[in-house]
Amino acid sequence: MKEKKCYQFIERHFQCGYKMTAISSILSKNEDIEKLSANVRSVHMVSLYLLGYALAESFDKDLKKYFSKYIKSLNNKITSWYDFRYTWFLTALFHDIASCKENIDENNTMENIQYFEDVLRSKENIYNYTLQNGKKFIPRFSEDYILQYLSKRKEDMKLDHGIIAGYHFFESIYREYEQKLGNKEMQIEKINNDRILLWDRSHMDHFAFIADAIISHNIWFGYLDRNEYIEKWNYDRYPLNFILCLLDTVEPVKRFCENEKSKLKYKQVLENISIIQNGRRSIKISWNGWLENMNNEAFEKWKSNIKELDEWMDIEVKELDKKEFLILNW
Numbered sequence: 001m002k003e004k005k006c007y008q009f010i011e012r013h014f015q016c017g018y019k020m021t022a023i024s025s026i027l028s029k030n031e032d033i034e035k036l037s038a039n040v041r042s043v044h045m046v047s048l049y050l051l052g053y054a055l056a057e058s059f060d061k062d063l064k065k066y067f068s069k070y071i072k073s074l075n076n077k078i079t080s081w082y083d084f085r086y087t088w089f090l091t092a093l094f095h096d097i098a099s100c101k102e103n104i105d106e107n108n109t110m111e112n113i114q115y116f117e118d119v120l121r122s123k124e125n126i127y128n129y130t131l132q133n134g135k136k137f138i139p140r141f142s143e144d145y146i147l148q149y150l151s152k153r154k155e156d157m158k159l160d161h162g163i164i165a166g167y168h169f170f171e172s173i174y175r176e177y178e179q180k181l182g183n184k185e186m187q188i189e190k191i192n193n194d195r196i197l198l199w200d201r202s203h204m205d206h207f208a209f210i211a212d213a214i215i216s217h218n219i220w221f222g223y224l225d226r227n228e229y230i231e232k233w234n235y236d237r238y239p240l241n242f243i244l245c246l247l248d249t250v251e252p253v254k255r256f257c258e259n260e261k262s263k264l265k266y267k268q269v270l271e272n273i274s275i276i277q278n279g280r281r282s283i284k285i286s287w288n289g290w291l292e293n294m295n296n297e298a299f300e301k302w303k304s305n306i307k308e309l310d311e312w313m314d315i316e317v318k319e320l321d322k323k324e325f326l327i328l329n330w
Contacts (some may be wrong), residue, residue, distance in 0.1 A: 002266055006046040007037035007323060010093045019090070025172035026098055026165065035100040043266055044254040049092035050059045051247055053085070058277050059243050060084045066239045071205040072132040087206060090169075091244055095214045102158055115164050116154055120147065126208045126215070132201060139212045140238055142268050146215060148224055166215030170265055213241045217248060221312050233313040235281070235330045242313065242330070249286060249309060250275060250328075255293060255302040264295055274320040278327060286325035 014020045027033050036042055053058075064082050073081035101115060117232040127143040132138050139220055141149075146163060151287055153160045180199045221230045235242045256262060256269045272288035285306065292299045309315050318327040 004037045005043040007033070009046050010042065010097075013089050013093055017089075017175060019176070021176050022169050022172045023097065026168040027100075028084070034098055036097070039100060040254060040258050041096045041099045043257070044251060045093050045096050046306045047266075047270070048247055048251045048255045049089060051251055052088045052092055054244070055247070055275070055277055055283060056088070058281065058283065059239065062210045062235070062242070063087065063239050067206070067209070068235075070131055070133065070135070070209075072202055080203060081200075087210065087240070090207075091210050091213055091240065093246075094169055094210075095217055095248070096167060096242060098159070098161040098168070101164065102161045115159060116150065119150060119164065119167045122171055125167055125173045125188050126170055126211050129170075129174075129204075129208050131205050131208070137205075137208045137212075141219065141239055145224070149219065152224055160218055162218035163215050163319050166211045166213075169214060170207055170211035174241060177201065177204055177207075187292065209240055213238075213244045216241055217244045226269075232245060235314065236281055245313060246309070246315070246328070246330075249305050250283075254303055255305070256291075256298045259298065262295060262298065264291075264298075268294075282327065282329045284327055286323055289324070 011020070011023065013084075014023050025163060027036065063084060067082055071081065095175050098115075106115040125143075126137055139146075150160055150163050177199060180189075181201055185201045189197040189199065191197050233242045233245055252269050252273050253266055256264050257266060259315065272291040274284075274286045276284050278284040287299075306328075307319065308316050309328070310317050318329070319325070
């Protein structure tokens, strides 16, 4: 079963990094794990993770330059303070982890209300976090906006999976590091003869940016119907948030296979779509006409979502006359 294998892939990555507390804090019951490991979202998260790796050259230097303005390195002599692969695996393989809890119904009302209350009571969150350089971390949206958004979703019998996941991610991983480090800035833990594990307080700065991207990645502009202008996602101002929103929209597995009536296999979708780097700050998306014919409704929805990216992101979408590929520039 592809979904189960993908969920196991996600677990192994968090286990290897000794960060399983981030997952276990939100998937606290076997039925949660079973639900997610039988869902297309597990495949989507792994596909998104691999897509980010494939396009890493498009983002790596820019993200490192951005982080270097905020994150104080404590351990340059031991290991690099930044690695795109580390940042991206935590972001991509966690961003939809709470999707199995999103729908509120008579079977899970009390449990999901508890997750809602956990967010309201959370003390270890990015809105209270101070970076290691002494400056307060400033998330993309205010806490007031996020909590109002979450409350509105609850009224519509939904729990926003991005907000829930982002809060749980930061709280659980922050506590883990606090317990390991105590008053120290850094601790080296020997795992076996071949491997050491580094606990570095500056990593928590990375976690704040990752949590912010996860919290905000599913926000629908205008959903609260408040009379305020919401700035489009800008790559230079919020690169990690931008990358997650962009690739989450482009990744095709979720769109083509989330409908239970879809007869398409994951492999068929991925084999008939190409997403490649097209120069600096540019990607090219092309497809095989077979895929369009097999599921035209899903195809048109996927393509339409990509073409509408410029409505909420600072991005240029070009569809050439041939109409078998799109160029995205930012």
